[in-house]
Amino acid sequence: MKRVVVTGIGLVTTLGSDIETFFSSLLAGKSGIRRITRFDPSDYPCQVGAELNDFNPEDWMESKKAIRNDRYTQFAIAAALQAVAHAKLDVKQMNPFRIGVVIGSGIGGMETIETQSRRLIELGPRKVSPFTIPSLIVNMASGIVAIELGAKGPNFAIVSACATASHSIGESLRILRTGDADVMIAGGSEAAITRLGYAGFCSMKAMSTGFNDKPEAASRPFDKKRDGFVMGEGAATLVLETLDHALARGAQPLCELLAYSASCDAYHITSPDPQGAGLAHCLQDVLNKANIAASAVGYINAHGTSTEYNDKFETLAIKTVFGSHAPRLKISSTKSMTGHLLGAAGAIEAAAVVKVLQTGRIPPTINQEEPDESCDLDYVPNHAQTQPVEYAISNNLGFGGQNACILMRRYTP
Amino acid sequence: MSNQSIQERVIQIISNQLGRKMEDIKLESSFTGDLDADSLDLVELVMAFENEFSAEIGEDGIPEEDSEKLRTVQDVIHYVEKRMKDRSAKG
Numbered sequence: 001m002k003r004v005v006v007t008g009i010g011l012v013t014t015l016g017s018d019i020e021t022f023f024s025s026l027l028a029g030k031s032g033i034r035r036i037t038r039f040d041p042s043d044y045p046c047q048v049g050a051e052l053n054d055f056n057p058e059d060w061m062e063s064k065k066a067i068r069n070d071r072y073t074q075f076a077i078a079a080a081l082q083a084v085a086h087a088k089l090d091v092k093q094m095n096p097f098r099i100g101v102v103i104g105s106g107i108g109g110m111e112t113i114e115t116q117s118r119r120l121i122e123l124g125p126r127k128v129s130p131f132t133i134p135s136l137i138v139n140m141a142s143g144i145v146a147i148e149l150g151a152k153g154p155n156f157a158i159v160s161a162c163a164t165a166s167h168s169i170g171e172s173l174r175i176l177r178t179g180d181a182d183v184m185i186a187g188g189s190e191a192a193i194t195r196l197g198y199a200g201f202c203s204m205k206a207m208s209t210g211f212n213d214k215p216e217a218a219s220r221p222f223d224k225k226r227d228g229f230v231m232g233e234g235a236a237t238l239v240l241e242t243l244d245h246a247l248a249r250g251a252q253p254l255c256e257l258l259a260y261s262a263s264c265d266a267y268h269i270t271s272p273d274p275q276g277a278g279l280a281h282c283l284q285d286v287l288n289k290a291n292i293a294a295s296a297v298g299y300i301n302a303h304g305t306s307t308e309y310n311d312k313f314e315t316l317a318i319k320t321v322f323g324s325h326a327p328r329l330k331i332s333s334t335k336s337m338t339g340h341l342l343g344a345a346g347a348i349e350a351a352a353v354v355k356v357l358q359t360g361r362i363p364p365t366i367n368q369e370e371p372d373e374s375c376d377l378d379y380v381p382n383h384a385q386t387q388p389v390e391y392a393i394s395n396n397l398g399f400g401g402q403n404a405c406i407l408m409r410r411y412t413p
Numbered sequence: 414m415s416n417q418s419i420q421e422r423v424i425q426i427i428s429n430q431l432g433r434k435m436e437d438i439k440l441e442s443s444f445t446g447d448l449d450a451d452s453l454d455l456v457e458l459v460m461a462f463e464n465e466f467s468a469e470i471g472e473d474g475i476p477e478e479d480s481e482k483l484r485t486v487q488d489v490i491h492y493v494e495k496r497m498k499d500r501s502a503k504g
Binding site: 062063064065066067068126127129130131134 | 430431432433452453454456457460474
């Protein structure tokens with residue numbers, strides 16, 4: 001089986017728009033969550049989020065392109081261009097059909113949907129922008145990134161809500177292993193901090209409402225006082241490459257991508273399976289595929305959304321699979337700091353895992369004040385820890401019951 | 414309203430929509446040839462002209478048979494002027 005490695009990382013997040021700044025912020029336990037400013041949140045039960053207020057699309061593309069694309073696509077372009085630069089990948093020197101792009105989004109062009117719906121209702125159908133459809137469709141980020149890079153290989157978007165980016169990375173791994181491409185740019189992007197996005201998630205009672213006066217404390221996965229997730233926006237992409245291709249061009253692998261598993265709870269549209277069976281299946285499956293013992297795993301970057309159910313059932317799934325090793329695992333939810341980037345979550349978290357494997361530094365889960373008896377594992381509370389890790393897993397679960405796990409290994413030649 | 418100001422307003426819109434510097438937009442510049450506009454840009458440009466000149470040309474906007482003939486910056490300026498004249502003649 002072909003070995004696949006990560007050779008580049010690009011991201012735009014509230015905690016930094018390059019991997020080093022981002023990872024240092026995580027290690028320092030910084031929160032990127034503030035009061036919402038993109039719209040007046042006064043009437044909303046949740047008034048906090050991780051907004052990219054200093055993002056300027058024209059740093060990454062001509063103003064005309066910026067206008068024609070939704071914010072989610074702008075983030076994706078910024079992340080992909082950085083990842084390619086980080087990987088020192090010269091696309092022009094490659095056969096363009098051997099480089100593909102799979103950048104998903106949980107929702108796509110939410111802001112475009114809102115703006116143009118308003119125009120439709122207020123001004124009529126002739127005033128709806130011709131860029132409405134190309135801006136809002138979820139596959140456009142992959143399409144535009146391909147145009148920017150001249151990448152003509154496999155190209156589409158995966159949509160599985162909050163598991164989107166993990167599936168995108170995992171399916172890209174498959175594509176590389178089948179030999180359909182040598183390089184894949186994989187990840188996710190999300191820009192759903194809009195009035196409709198917040199109203200919708202608030203109506204579901206999925207978002208935190210009790211920490212509007214203390215935004216940094218709102219995302220508190222596994223803590224007893226957790227009361228819902230906090231949304232973030234941004235994007236991350238990884239350059240994935242067959243090891244042979246990476247070595248042949250003199251690239252330095254950052255870590256190895258070993259295995260991926262996907263499953264569905266087949267239980268409820270939004271509630272996770274109370275036994276965590278779908279996630280447990282994925283966790284066991286990645287261990288089986290990589291042929292390693294559960295005890296070899298040192299770190300899990302949890303889905304850890306800060307909702308009552310997710311954190312409880314995710315803990316249960318981990319215990320089911322890891323048994324007596326579960327209490328020895330280092331587990332953290334970086335969503336405690338980044339907020340939940342929905343379709344981009346799996347990619348920024350995979351980026352964090354790459355750095356954990358490289359450095360042996362483990363980011364904390366912040367806002368751990370009062371333990372919850374149903375969440376009784378080692379969530380690396382409040383402060384980063386140091387422990388070399390050879391194997392690590394990233395979990396992400398989406399509405400719809402969709403689960404994805406990816407297993408990565410510290411790079412050894 | 415003077416010709417100068419219609420011209421300035423047209424050029425300002427084109428500059429915003431197509432991401433071009435004002436000084437790069439000449440009267441004889443063609444949208445698709447010189448300014449790199451594609452078919453979607455053209456639709457949005459016409460909407461922007463309709464919006465900007467709704468007081469001068471009326472709320473009905475620019476019919477498709479007219480918009481198809483607007484190929485250069487000068488065409489748009491002439492078109493707006495003509496529509497204004499037609500309206501004042503009727504008025």
